[in-house]
Amino acid sequence: MRAIITVIGHDAVGILAKVSTRCSEFNANVIEVTQSVLQDMFAMIMLVDISKLNKPFAELSDSLAELGNSMGLSVHTMHEDVFNSMHHV
Amino acid sequence: MLNAYDILETIRMIQNECLDIRTITMGISLLDCVDENIDKACDKVYEKITRCAGKLVEVAEGISKEFGIPIINKRISVTPVAIISAACKCSPTKFALAMDRAAKAVGVDLIGGYSALVQKGFSAGDLELIQSIPEALSLTDKVCSSVNVGSTKTGINLDACKLMGKIVKECAEKTVDNACFGAAKLVVFCNAVDDNPFMAGAFHGVGEPDVMINVGVSGPGVVRAALAKYPDANITEVADIIKKTSFKITRMGQLVGVTASKRLGVPFGIVDLSLAPTPAVGDSVAHILEEIGLERCGTHGTTAALALLNDAVKKGGVMACSSIGGLSGAFIPVSEDAGMIDAAKSGCLTIEKLEAMTAVCSVGLDMIVVPGDTTAETIAAIIADEAAIGMVNTKTTAVRIIPAVGKKVGEELDWGGLFGCGPVMPLKSESPARFIDRGGQIPAPMHSLKN
Numbered sequence: 001m002r003a004i005i006t007v008i009g010h011d012a013v014g015i016l017a018k019v020s021t022r023c024s025e026f027n028a029n030v031i032e033v034t035q036s037v038l039q040d041m042f043a044m045i046m047l048v049d050i051s052k053l054n055k056p057f058a059e060l061s062d063s064l065a066e067l068g069n070s071m072g073l074s075v076h077t078m079h080e081d082v083f084n085s086m087h088h089v
Numbered sequence: 090m091l092n093a094y095d096i097l098e099t100i101r102m103i104q105n106e107c108l109d110i111r112t113i114t115m116g117i118s119l120l121d122c123v124d125e126n127i128d129k130a131c132d133k134v135y136e137k138i139t140r141c142a143g144k145l146v147e148v149a150e151g152i153s154k155e156f157g158i159p160i161i162n163k164r165i166s167v168t169p170v171a172i173i174s175a176a177c178k179c180s181p182t183k184f185a186l187a188m189d190r191a192a193k194a195v196g197v198d199l200i201g202g203y204s205a206l207v208q209k210g211f212s213a214g215d216l217e218l219i220q221s222i223p224e225a226l227s228l229t230d231k232v233c234s235s236v237n238v239g240s241t242k243t244g245i246n247l248d249a250c251k252l253m254g255k256i257v258k259e260c261a262e263k264t265v266d267n268a269c270f271g272a273a274k275l276v277v278f279c280n281a282v283d284d285n286p287f288m289a290g291a292f293h294g295v296g297e298p299d300v301m302i303n304v305g306v307s308g309p310g311v312v313r314a315a316l317a318k319y320p321d322a323n324i325t326e327v328a329d330i331i332k333k334t335s336f337k338i339t340r341m342g343q344l345v346g347v348t349a350s351k352r353l354g355v356p357f358g359i360v361d362l363s364l365a366p367t368p369a370v371g372d373s374v375a376h377i378l379e380e381i382g383l384e385r386c387g388t389h390g391t392t393a394a395l396a397l398l399n400d401a402v403k404k405g406g407v408m409a410c411s412s413i414g415g416l417s418g419a420f421i422p423v424s425e426d427a428g429m430i431d432a433a434k435s436g437c438l439t440i441e442k443l444e445a446m447t448a449v450c451s452v453g454l455d456m457i458v459v460p461g462d463t464t465a466e467t468i469a470a471i472i473a474d475e476a477a478i479g480m481v482n483t484k485t486t487a488v489r490i491i492p493a494v495g496k497k498v499g500e501e502l503d504w505g506g507l508f509g510c511g512p513v514m515p516l517k518s519e520s521p522a523r524f525i526d527r528g529g530q531i532p533a534p535m536h537s538l539k540n
Contacts, residue, residue: 004091006100034093045093058154076100078157080091085344086093086337089408 002080005064007030009073011042017086019046019075022067027054041049047080105374107310108338109159110345112198113149114303116293116358117141119168119202127177129263131187134173138165138191138200141300141355148352151211152345160345161307161367161507165192166291167202171453175214185232186223192231201291203234206281209243209530219252223259226271228389233289239279241356241483245531247473253277254469254525261461261492268502272491277472279479279486284359285415290452290487296508301358302350303415306342308334309364310371312398316380319484327381328401332444333403335362343410360416362406363451364398366426368509374398374419375428375438378404385440386428395419396449416485418451422502434512440471458502458511461494468492470521473531481534 007019020030029076035044050057061077068075122133126153130372146163153160167188174181185203203225205215222234236253239245257272264271276290282295286303314329315334342360350357366374375386381394399418407413421443423429431437440457447453453475459468472488479486493502493513503510 004096004538006096009529017090043097044091045096049270058151061154061157074104076104078099079155082158082341083091083096083099083341086099087091 001049003028003048003050003057004080004083005046005048005075005077006033007042007044007046007068007075009042009068009071011037011040012071015042015071015073016042018067018071019044019064026063027052027058028060047066054084065077092108092247095246102308102311102337103158106308106314107369108308108341109161109208109340111162111307112162112305113145113160113345113349114166114287114291114305115142115145115355116166116284116297116301116303118293118299119170120295120298123173123176125176127174127179127181127183130173130177131183134184135187135191135250138167138188139194142195142197144353144355148349152348152352156342156345158345158352161273161338162198163196164286164291165197165200166193166286166293167200169204169206170202170297170474171205171214171218172295174218175212179217180221181214181218182221182225182228185221185229189229189232191277199233199288200231201233201235201288202293204236204292206236206237207246207249208240208248211249219256223263223271226260226274226528227263230494232291234275235276235281235290236279237278237281238472239480239531241280241480242533244533245279245473245476245480247525247531248528250473250476251466251525251528253472254467257468257490257524258465258492261494265494266502269491269494270504271505273487273489273508277488279476280484282415282485286361286417287365289394289489297358300357301356302346302353303358303361304342304346304349305361305363305415306338306364307365307367308338308364309366309374309377311338312364313371313373313377316377324397331398331401332405333404336409337405339409359412359414360406360410362403362413362417363415364402364419366420366422367507368425368427368430370427373426373428374421375426375432379428385435385437386432387442391442392445392449395421395446395498399450409505416451420451420455421446422456424458424505424509426509430509430511433514436478440514440516444474444478448482452485453479453489455487455489456511457490457530458493458513459490459496459509459516461492463492463497463516464520466520466522467516469525473525477531478491494497514520
């Protein structure tokens with residue numbers, strides 16, 4: 001099982017570090033990261049393995065959203081199936 | 090493999106364009122709850138609903154969190170109560186109270202199925218149920234009611250239309266302290282469907298499995314936003330854009346439905362491919378029609394644009410899910426759609442135009458507020474008109490109008506939430522009473538010599 005975390009907002013020091021630290025606290029393994037910075041807007045998409053989480057997925061999702069709020073970023077954590085079913089026949 | 094564009098598109102649809110799952114509706118058969126003793130029957134109804142749907146809300150909320158997609162309503166539909174209550178030979182209001190208690194116990198938003206099917210005549214229990222509707226809806230918070238008065242195969246029961254004109258008025262009068270809300274929980278159908286997940290008309294047909302899950306999707310905002318990117322596309326391209334968007338929206342419904350069915354251990358029924366608006370900004374079907382190129386919804390061209398929208402939504406959605414059903418089409422409830430409210434207030438959208446629109450879309454004259462002094466015969470005639478459109482065109486049509494007791498054209502009724510607010514719309518003042526008073530059955534239409 002994999003999930004996709006998207007982080008969008010103004011660029012700042014340590015975004016990647018903080019998000020991946022939070023993932024590690026939940027035992028979510030980061031598989032792939034793509035990120036781009038357009039002018040000062042930061043957009044990161046992270047693919048993480050959630051099959052060995054040490055807490056429920058909903059808590060990871062809430063925790064990351066809260067982290068995003070504290071940094072003024074919009075963070076969404078969604079199950080990979082959502083994207084697969086919407087964009088693949 | 091997923092690409093960044095697709096991922097961001099999905100996030101944008103949910104965050105900015107109001108993409109959501111409108112409802113997960115659990116259909117529950119009550120056929121095994123029949124009992125001559127009404128109190129025993131009601132106990133069985135309460136027990137079955139709470140047993141089957143006990144985990145519905147919890148599972149739906151879990152899925153919503155996991156997939157990151159809002160699921161707005163959790164609902165239950167049950168077997169038309171007139172079938173269950175017939176054995177009791179008394180007023181079935183107690184069933185409505187038991188349904189209301191059960192709905193509150195499991196935490197769902199609405200429960201539908203306080204219904205009777207009388208398209209060809211009244212059988213045992215039907216009249217008692219219909220006559221109890223105003224009281225049942227005024228005593229309960231969650232219960233929704235529907236009555237089917239016609240079908241393509243049977244014609245239209247004009248006696249039932251006449252009776253329903255009176256009942257709609259009574260529902261409004263009994264709930265006058267609550268902005269006549271009773272009438273907003275009552276739908277009069279022609280060609281009612283057995284697996285509709287949308288309220289107020291949901292009931293669980295007798296041919297359905299014991300328990301099952303149906304899903305209704307939403308997403309007018311997503312369609313409008315997709316069209317806004319192509320202001321110069323020709324109308325064929327517009328249809329294509331709507332199809333592609335509808336496919337994506339429906340895939341969400343399929344995913345949520347299948348997942349819910351697995352977790353609840355209940356068979357998955359259908360996805361209802363409907364564009365269901367809400368009064369929220371950016372969630373309006375009228376605004377899609379305006380994006381297609383109408384200055385205001387209701388003007389000339391509205392019927393054509395709506396026909397295209399309705400058809401393209403179905404074509405896009407059909408391939409996206411294993412089984413479709415319910416009402417499937419674009420909804421045009423006036424009070425629940427910000428664009429429709431504005432169009433009605435400006436006078437551009439009239440009840441005559443709405444009636445024409447219902448011939449090409451799902452479902453009917455929906456959430457329309459009419460003057461409080463409208464006679465029961467006029468309401469009955471509106472029901473008969475709308476049923477005739479459904480009967481002749483082999484489609485579901487419905488009437489959900491709310492007589493605003495004590496109010497006139499220019500005033501409005503406001504319920505807030507998903508039900509929104511509606512301006513009182515003018516009707517004709519000439520009486521159809523002699524036609525309605527004739528009673529009897531309008532015969533079923535021919536299926537050849539079409540013109």
